[in-house]
Amino acid sequence: MRIAGARLPLHFRRRAGPVITHHPVIGILGVLLGAIISTLTARITAFGLADIRGSIGAGFDEGAWITTAYTVAQMAVAPAAAFFGAVFGPRRVLLVSSASYGIAALALPLTGSLPGVLACQVLAGLSSGTFIPLTIGFIVRNLPPRFVVYGIAIYAMNIELSLNLSASVEGWVIEHLSWHWLFWDTALLAPLMWLCVWIGMPRETMRRDLLMEADWWGIVYASAGFALIYAALDQGNRLDWLNSGLVTGLLLAGGLLVVAFVVQELTCPKPWITFGAIFRGNIPLLCLLLVLLRLVMLSTAYLIPQYLITVNNYRALEVGDTLLLIALPQFLLAPLIGTLLRHADPRITMAMGFAAVGMACFLASRLTADWIGETFLFSQMLQAFGQSFAMTSLVFFNIKNLSQAHILTLGALMQTSRLLGGELGAAFVQTFVRVREQFHSFTLGMNVESGDPATVQRLAGYAARVAARSVGNAEATERAASLLGSLVRKQAYVLAYSDGFVVIGWVIVGGLVLIALLRPAPAA
Known part of the structure; x- marks a missing residue:
């Protein structure tokens, strides 16, 4: 099968039709919970950053990396999420990532130190970074065609809700509970997501052969490059952009890695992403x-x-x-x-x-x-x-x-x-x-x-x-x-x-x- 004269990437050579599941509505609920968790965590942490810094004794500059650690980890895993979904199946990926997210969010307030908070934020980001990339695929491949548009509308609604509910959630938690619940609230959603994924998403055959022929360099270049650029953008205003050696270094390194990623995909005999097949029209x-x-x-x-x-x-x-x-x-x-x-x-x-x-x-x-x-x-x-x-x-x-x-x-x-x-x-x-x-x-x-x-x-x-x-x-x-x-x-x-x-x-x-x-x- 060829598109625009280009050979399809390995992970595209699979069954394109819908995968049958007996509980599609429960599966949809699971992936939509993942979308809420992913966005809500980032926004609540941003709104409550001052309370988090004060509780663990972190200063302004080092505490600024608390939000960055989470979102940079999300960016790092985003390019590879599709590949892992193709190899292991979305169900396996989401079961593992929802469980690891729940553990990270539950443990984070208990660490009581900046290194512990940062480590848990990275784990939570790597886990939740798979939620949204696999949501769209499940909606399209498991809903009847006439209902797909409603699934997309609900997906967009969830993004909007979590984006704009976060200030209310953060304010209520700080007023009535403690800063620990800035993370424990979403930690409580993770088991529900895991259960919905377990019941509602179909089991798919693992494609171990894709691991042997994978374009690992392309995946690494893309993940690292976009993550470094994201870190520079997130810290740029605080460090005064190009007047900071750290921001300049992050932008330069990230840009070079993205260029290496493009070159890799154009020259690799079995590329991870075939640009001619994706970036067209x-x-x-x-x-x-x-x-x-x-x-x-x-x-x-x-x-x-x-x-x-x-x-x-x-x-x-x-x-x-x-x-x-x-x-x-x-x-x-x-x-x-x-x-x-x-x-x-x-x-x-x-x-x-x-x-x-x-x-x-x-x-x-x-x-x-x-x-x-x-x-x-x-x-x-x-x-x-x-x-x-x-x-x-x-x-x-x-x-x-x-x-x-x-x-x-x-x-x-x-x-x-x-x-x-x-x-x-x-x-x-x-x-x-x-x-x-x-x-x-x-x-x-x-x-x-x-x-x-x-x-x-x-x-x-x-x-x-x-x-x-x-x-x-x-x-x-x-x-x-x-x-x-x-x-x-x-x-x-x-x-x-x-x-x-x-x-x-x-x-x-x-x-x-x-x-x-x-x-x-x-x-x-």
Whole structure:
């Protein structure tokens, strides 16, 4: 069998049709639980990082690697997930990985030290990194064709829910339990996932012959290269990017390994991935669109919480109440989108989703220092609608552009694009907001001149307000100057976050241009 004149990779030479299982719904529940666990763990850890660092006595710099260890491990295993699924079968891989994840998440809070936490994070990341790549394959190969689109819609819903529920979960856990439950909550989901996989996923024959002929160098180059690039992106803002030797070294080493991976696949007689078979037609554009969509989703998921925390002093639980505005509508949108996609062109619904997200970003860019969580209601509802339509349509159109023989590889490709897109979004928006805040602070500060009548009047008003709680005029004047400085910084942050929404809105415009370039999916 040949595609585009290229020899199919080893792990594609297998039965492409559906594998029969007597409990497909239970199996679907298992893989969807894996998708929730994978995303929820990363987000909860990010929101609760300060509490975790304080509990184990880690400083800011070394504690910053706690979240990186988990997500870098996910990235490292993502490219190889499809191969291991083809060799051992998705059921065996998920049984082992769900069990090892549960053990790692359960043990992590008990280590009580930074090395122990990092080791458990790496194990949890390597385990959960297989969940999402194997989810798409199981949905496509085990659901009746007319129900596949609903499975994809539920998959997209789960990603959205876990992405936006994490702040509420973290806030509630810290308020009512202890930091240990930041990890034990998902650890409790792992046995349920294991049981669903055991009952609902079919047993498949192992392909030990693939191990002997595997393109191990290609797998190692891809895994190590993308993991190093991801680590550089995750730590870049903290270490000031190319001004850090570590970030520069990670980017250089990762880039060289990715180049080596491409050369290996082009020259290897039995490549792990045949680029001519995978990266053809719409697939390159769809991967780029997935990167852009994840960039937007992670960017806005950062901008709103940080605005509420920095400008309005919200706690995590209060931030979670705002993010729920995105999460809750997913229950209604998933069946609606699934039904619509059975009859509509996915490119149209994808464009509708991207356009709605873009409109939400431009609406949110009008924010002022007076905005609170409820003020984001309309823009967040619009964004919830748009992200659900865009993600579901994008995944569904990806599937329509590939044969079932490539579905496992599609899962790994999507996981790599998803992780890179999300990290690019987080790294970009963090750096962008930091730079724009510095710019606006400088610009606003230039207009606050000592001796200016407006400045003198404002300082006098502040001094009068704090005089009763100050010892003498000198302290009142000092506190008034501090209040004015805080006001300038607050306004600088408001302007920086507004700029962030604007630039993400224009990224969406670029995504709409890419959607216009998509061609119809090949006939089934």
